[in-house]
Each structure stands twice: as C-alpha cells, then as structure tokens.
Amino acid sequence: xxxxxxxxxxxxxxxxxxxxxxxxxxxxxxxxxxxxxxxxxxxxxxxxxxxxxxxxxxxxxxxxxxxxxxxxxxxxxxxxxxxxxxxxxxxxxxxxxxxxxxxxxxxxxxxxxxxxxxxxxxxxxxxxxxxxxxxxxxxxxxxxxxxxxxxxxxxxxx
Amino acid sequence: xxxxxxxxxxxxxxxxxxxxxxxxxxxxxxxxxxxxxxxxxxxxxxxxxxxxxxxxxxxxxxxxxxxxxxxxxxxxxxxxxxxxxxxxxxxxxxxxxxxxxxxxxxxxxxxxxxxxxxxxxxxxxxxxxxxxxxxxxxxxxxxxxxxxxxxxxxxxxxxxxxxxxxxxxxxxxxxxxxxxxxxxxxxx
Numbered sequence: 001x002x003x004x005x006x007x008x009x010x011x012x013x014x015x016x017x018x019x020x021x022x023x024x025x026x027x028x029x030x031x032x033x034x035x036x037x038x039x040x041x042x043x044x045x046x047x048x049x050x051x052x053x054x055x056x057x058x059x060x061x062x063x064x065x066x067x068x069x070x071x072x073x074x075x076x077x078x079x080x081x082x083x084x085x086x087x088x089x090x091x092x093x094x095x096x097x098x099x100x101x102x103x104x105x106x107x108x109x110x111x112x113x114x115x116x117x118x119x120x121x122x123x124x125x126x127x128x129x130x131x132x133x134x135x136x137x138x139x140x141x142x143x144x145x146x147x148x149x150x151x152x153x154x155x156x157x158x
Numbered sequence: 159x160x161x162x163x164x165x166x167x168x169x170x171x172x173x174x175x176x177x178x179x180x181x182x183x184x185x186x187x188x189x190x191x192x193x194x195x196x197x198x199x200x201x202x203x204x205x206x207x208x209x210x211x212x213x214x215x216x217x218x219x220x221x222x223x224x225x226x227x228x229x230x231x232x233x234x235x236x237x238x239x240x241x242x243x244x245x246x247x248x249x250x251x252x253x254x255x256x257x258x259x260x261x262x263x264x265x266x267x268x269x270x271x272x273x274x275x276x277x278x279x280x281x282x283x284x285x286x287x288x289x290x291x292x293x294x295x296x297x298x299x300x301x302x303x304x305x306x307x308x309x310x311x312x313x314x315x316x317x318x319x320x321x322x323x324x325x326x327x328x329x330x331x332x333x334x335x336x337x338x339x340x341x342x343x344x345x346x
Contacts, residue, residue: 027319031312034192035199038311042200049229056225059217067213068204146193153192157185 007095016088026089033082037149039075043068044114044145047122051138061134065122076111094155103151110144161253162338168249177247184247191240195314198233199307201226206307209300211291218287219296223280254324254337257316264313268306275299 010016019025047064049055056064087094094100121137159167168174177183208214208222245252252258279295286293292300322329324339334341 023321027316031315034315035308035311038196038199039203040200041196042202042204045197045200045229046204046226054225055229056217056222058221058225063216064214067215067217071204071207071213149193149196150189153189154185 004092004095007091010088010091013088015085016091019085019089026086029082029085033079033086036075036079036082037152039071040079041145041149043072043075044141048138048141051121051134053135061122062124065119072114097155099151099154099157101151103148103155106144106147106151110141110148113140113144162250165249165253168246169251174246174249177243184244187240187243187247191237191244194233194236194240195311198230198237199311201230201233202307203304205230206300206304209292209296210304211297215290219292220283220287223283251323252317254339255317256322256333256337257313257319259336261310261313261317264306264310268303268310271299271302271306275303 019029046056046068047061050057050059050061050064118137118141121134177187204214205222205226208217208219214222245258275296279293279299286296291297320326322333322337324334324337324341327339327341329337329339329341333339
C-alpha cells in the first residue's frame with residue numbers, strides 16, 4: 001500500500017492550503033520550528049556531553065537529566081506542533097524527498113531511544129566515571145539528532 | 159568606495175560567484191551554519207535559563223560557565239565562519255537585506271550584553287554563585303540574552319525571503335531607505 005494518497009490528502013487539507021495561501025505564515029512557523037530545534041539540541045547536549053565525561057561532568061547525571069527534561073519535552077512539543085503544519089503545507093513534496101524520510105526515520109528512532117534506553121541510563125545515576133554504556137548512549141543520541149537536523153535542513157534544498 | 163560598490167564588486171568576484179552557483183557547497187555551508195547555531199543557541203539558552211533560576215538550580219553558575227562556555231564559544235566560532243562564507247556567497251543582496259541588517263544590529267546588542275555580563279556582573283560571581291535567585295543584574299542579562307538570541311535566529315531565518323528585496327519594487331520609501339535601495343536601478 002502506498003502512502004501517497006495520505007500525503008496528498010494532507011497536502012489538500014484546509015490547514016495546508018491556508019499556509020500556502022499566506023506569505024508570512026510558513027516562514028513564521030519555520031522560525032518557531034528552528035527555535036525548537038535549538039532548544040532541543042541544548043537540552044540534549046548538556047546530558048550527552050555529561051555521559052561522554054565532558055561539560056558539566058562533576059554533576060550527577062540523574063540531576064542534569066531532571067533539570068533538562070521539562071525543557072526537552074517542551075521543545076519537542078514545539079517542534080512537533082510547528083512541524084506538522086509545515087508538513088501539511090508541502091506534504092506531496094515531502095513524499096518524494098529523500099531527506100524527509102531520513103529525518104522521519106531518525107526522529108522516530110531518536111524519540112524511541114531517548115524515552116526508553118537513554119532515560120533508563122540517565123536515571124540510573126551512573127558513577128562519576130562515565131562507563132562505556134553512557135558513552136555509547138550519548139553517541140547514539142547525538143548521531144540520531146544530527147540525522148534529524150541534517151534531514152530537516154535538506155528538505156528545503158530539494 | 160561606497161559599501162554598495164564594494165559589496166557589488168565582491169559579488170562579482172569569481173569565488174563568490176562559484177560559491178553562489180555551486181550545487182552542493184552553499185547548501186553544505188548553510189547546514190553547518192544551522193548545526194552550529196543549534197549547538198550555540200541551545201547551550202546559550204541553557205546558561206540563560208540557569209541565570210534566570212529556571213533550571214539547573216544545583217549547579218553553581220561559575221561551574222556552568224567554566225564547563226559549558228568553551229563548547230558555546232566553539233560553536234559560535236563555527237557559526238561566524240560559516241556565516242561569513244554564506245555572506246560572501248551573496249554579498250550585495252545580503253548587505254541590502256532588511257532581515258540581515260536587523261540581525262547584525264541585534265548581534266551587536268547581544269555582544270554588548272555579553273560584555274556587560276562578563277565585565278560588570280560575572281567578576282563578583284563568588285559572592286552569589288549559588289544564590290537562589292541570582293542577583294537582579296544576572297537575571298536581566300540572562301533575559302536579554304534569551305530574547306536577543308531568539309530574535310537573531312528568527313531574523314536570520316527570514317534573510318532567505320525576498321519580500322523587501324531591491325528588485326521587488328515598488329516598496330515604501332521607508333523600506334527603500336532601510337535597505338539602501340535605489341528604485342529604478344536594476345536589482346542584484
């Protein structure tokens with residue numbers, strides 16, 4: 001079964017059409033989306049650097065994770081609520097865009113990873129010496145977020 | 159030589175044209191710019207949130223500054239270099255772009271805020287390192303930084319849109335004044 005009819009339906013939705021009809025709405029939502037990305041990267045990076053043994057390496061992982069988690073949830077929500085309308089306005093283009101699929105795959109994987117494995121690792125309150133598990137968790141998290149940001153930027157170039 | 163002539167000359171230079179017309183180089187540099195921006199903006203905001211006492215309350219501010227600032231500065235350097243290359247690829251249009259001008263002005267204000275914080279507030283950090291909340295001056299610097307960087311990211315994103323470009327006339331007189339456009343003259 002092809003997903004194309006679904007993407008076409010999204011494209012023809014009232015929201016998608018309204019965004020396409022306006023000069024300003026798309027860029028403004030896009031800017032919000034970019035701010036959400038920056039905030040997400042900041043919240044992720046503080047914890048992942050810690051897992052790699054750098055940055056705020058003298059603070060307990062669980063504490064940093066607790067401090068950043070509300071901001072991470074908030075920024076992911078912002079990215080999602082701004083990303084969906086952006087998608088609706090150019091859904092058919094996205095269907096044929098390779099970067100879009102890279103981004104969606106990375107996003108699904110990173111969200112799954114962040115709220116399962118990474119959450120467990122950060123909450124376990126690892127010892128101050130970062131064990132291999134922490135480093136691997138951080139590297140997977142950073143690589144997947146890199147895929148999301150790279151794919152996102154390249155949707156616009158295709 | 160007026161700035162317009164200078165940036166026009168720069169726009170005609172072979173490296174600038176090459177970068178502008180390249181199939182991948184410009185896009186790659188722009189991706190690096192966005193990537194570095196995310197790291198810089200994200201970490202700068204985390205520090206601002208600490209100054210505002212909104213999170214990381216148990217991390218001393220001096221510790222946060224010492225451990226995180228080198229990463230923030232590294233990302234800033236990458237951002238400035240990639241940003242200069244992006245400007246070099248499209249110099250005349252960027253120079254006249256109203257959002258680019260807004261962004262440069264806001265960057266100046268953000269720079270002054272950084273100077274104010276590090277010259278006038280931070281030197282006495284030992285006396286308020288773990289205070290909750292941090293002193294008013296530190297919170298004001300954090301709030302200003304947060305607001306300015308949000309505005310800088312937004313205006314940076316808007317540079318790509320050509321609503322007020324010189325080759326899209328008629329524009330109101332105030333817009334042509336703010337963008338140094340001379341209507342009647344062929345656009346870049």
